[in-house]
Amino acid sequence: MKNIDLAWLVDDDKIYTYVMTRQLQQLDCCGKLETFGNGQQAIDALQSNSGNAGELPSLILLDLNMPVLDGWQFLDQFAELRLSKRVCIYIVSSSIDPLDHDRIQQYNCVANFYVKPVKRDDIQQIIAEVKRLVDQ
Template identity: 45%
Template structure:
């Protein structure tokens, strides 16, 4: 399966991001993986490159519970951006709260909600979905 050029993980859990990035490497998920500890850092990176589709991620794996700017706050600002490329967002959270799952359905930008831990099977499913879209 063809790998993505750029993927992005937004999560404050360093152990989770390390393990997830290793799993992504094992299945050749993406050539480059960007990791941000919160939504604010991700937005600071994304905003200046909105006009450069080759630099933008194809996918964002987004945690909900983070300091500074959480996943919901990030999404509220992200949906206002107009990138030159489609960016698919997957929620990757430990939340099993039904309210979070319902709230996620209200965002057109969100493709799927995955409950941690994310497995290689989940990543392969994401890749297959992205390549068929």
């Protein structure tokens, strides 16, 4: 059995999503991986599946700078959603602006924060944390 049934990548950087998908495949830890090009697409998908736990991810790897709806706006809207499943959000961004780091602390729904590029060890760490939470 996989550690995580469903994970989402929310990022507009196609190369990053490709690389991340490959890394997750190599680690063979996710049942299924879906990619969204911006925050709005992800929010729409969460809303339409809010009662359908099978279609909701256990893990979202979220970028901050994206068109249409950026990471912050995604988090604000995410907080308003009523979901039938616990979703862990990890921020993965290129930002090293300390203001961004402080701002992340204000969001309870964010489990942790990583600066790109994410190392293999980091991914394994994230997976382990999420698995522990899901198993609880």
